[in-house]
Amino acid sequence: MFMSRYIGRFAPSPTGLLHIGSLIAALASYLHARASQGQWLVRMEDLDPPREMPGAASAILQSLEDHGLTWDGEVLWQSQRHDAYRQVINDLLLANKAFYCTCSRSDLQGSNGVYQGQCRGCVTPPRDHDFALRLQVEDKAVAFDDEIQGRFSQQLEREVGDVVLQRKDGFFAYQLAVVVDDAYQGVSHVVRGSDLLDSTPRQIYLQQVMAYTTPDYLHFPVITNEQGDKLSKQTFAAPLDSREACKNLCVALAFLKQALPPEELCQQVNHIVAWAVEHWSVDDIPGVLGLPQSVIPAKAGIQCCQFPL
Ligand code: GLU
Numbered sequence: 001m002f003m004s005r006y007i008g009r010f011a012p013s014p015t016g017l018l019h020i021g022s023l024i025a026a027l028a029s030y031l032h033a034r035a036s037q038g039q040w041l042v043r044m045e046d047l048d049p050p051r052e053m054p055g056a057a058s059a060i061l062q063s064l065e066d067h068g069l070t071w072d073g074e075v076l077w078q079s080q081r082h083d084a085y086r087q088v089i090n091d092l093l094l095a096n097k098a099f100y101c102t103c104s105r106s107d108l109q110g111s112n113g114v115y116q117g118q119c120r121g122c123v124t125p126p127r128d129h130d131f132a133l134r135l136q137v138e139d140k141a142v143a144f145d146d147e148i149q150g151r152f153s154q155q156l157e158r159e160v161g162d163v164v165l166q167r168k169d170g171f172f173a174y175q176l177a178v179v180v181d182d183a184y185q186g187v188s189h190v191v192r193g194s195d196l197l198d199s200t201p202r203q204i205y206l207q208q209v210m211a212y213t214t215p216d217y218l219h220f221p222v223i224t225n226e227q228g229d230k231l232s233k234q235t236f237a238a239p240l241d242s243r244e245a246c247k248n249l250c251v252a253l254a255f256l257k258q259a260l261p262p263e264e265l266c267q268q269v270n271h272i273v274a275w276a277v278e279h280w281s282v283d284d285i286p287g288v289l290g291l292p293q294s295v296i297p298a299k300a301g302i303q304c305c306q307f308p309l
């Protein structure tokens with residue numbers, strides 16, 4: 001009998017150290033996988049060396065371990081996967097689904113950032129121009145049912161445009177690599193922040209074009225600062241301190257509106273994580289954040305017996 005196997009993943013980009021927002025992503029994907037007796041993989045999305053911070057990749061892995069989040073198998077490094085990405089682009093070119101694009105940033109102005117298909121039909125490498133490679137999208141809607149956000153749909157041509165697969169600077173695009181690697185790793189469930197909701201229809205479209213299986217998706221609301229910006233490395237979210245790992249885990253659980261462990265279990269990360277797997281409840285995760293500042297630790301007023309959060 002065919003048994004469906006749960007394979008989840010956490011896919012950080014090593015552009016900075018883990019902060020509370022990325023811990024939430026790691027923890028949510030971990031708990032969702034483990035509560036389903038699934039595997040949990042870690043993939044390092046080191047696609048963009050100029051944006052990377054030296055030492056961040058190994059610091060991220062150390063930080064995951066310090067927070068009791070142990071992954072299955074070997075870490076997959078996207079920097080080792082260039083041949084696979086190149087192969088997929090070649091297949092798409094042969095199938096007339098990808099094309100060379102020489103447009104400059106200023107060529108693209110005036111269309112709300114949505115590419116208007118200017119270079120469609122350019123199927124041989126332009127000689128004297130730098131070029132990107134794009135996937136030609138169809139004029140159709142792609143919709144999916146998110147486990148938290150419900151149904152989400154985008155009209156590809158109008159709202160997304162032809163998707164960049166390889167950038168003008170030669171680096172492979174996140175949208176390509178994430179799809180190729182989710183398929184390669186057999187990922188069945190993608191759990192990540194709602195900042196990526198907008199990217200999901202184009203990823204599903206690419207899966208359809210490549211005849212890959214589409215995973216299930218769950219986008220939890222992203223943590224924001226008091227100005228309402230996503231708390232990311234770019235907005236200087238403080239790096240996680242592993243000496244506060246137990247507290248960090250409780251803050252992350254509180255953000256996801258999960259029950260918090262009793263005091264006697266709050267001394268060790270392994271106890272907190274095991275308890276959280278046991279009590280994981282997707283239904284309690286909010287779809288949107290009512291009051292962003294309520295999740296900033298200093299103001300949270302979260303009741304955890306152990307930590308004044
Ligand atoms: N590497 C992406 C990020 O750190 C996440 C990719 C994903 O989960 O699909 O934002």
Ligand code: ZN
Pocket residue numbers: 100101102103117118119120
């Ligand atoms: Zn173009």
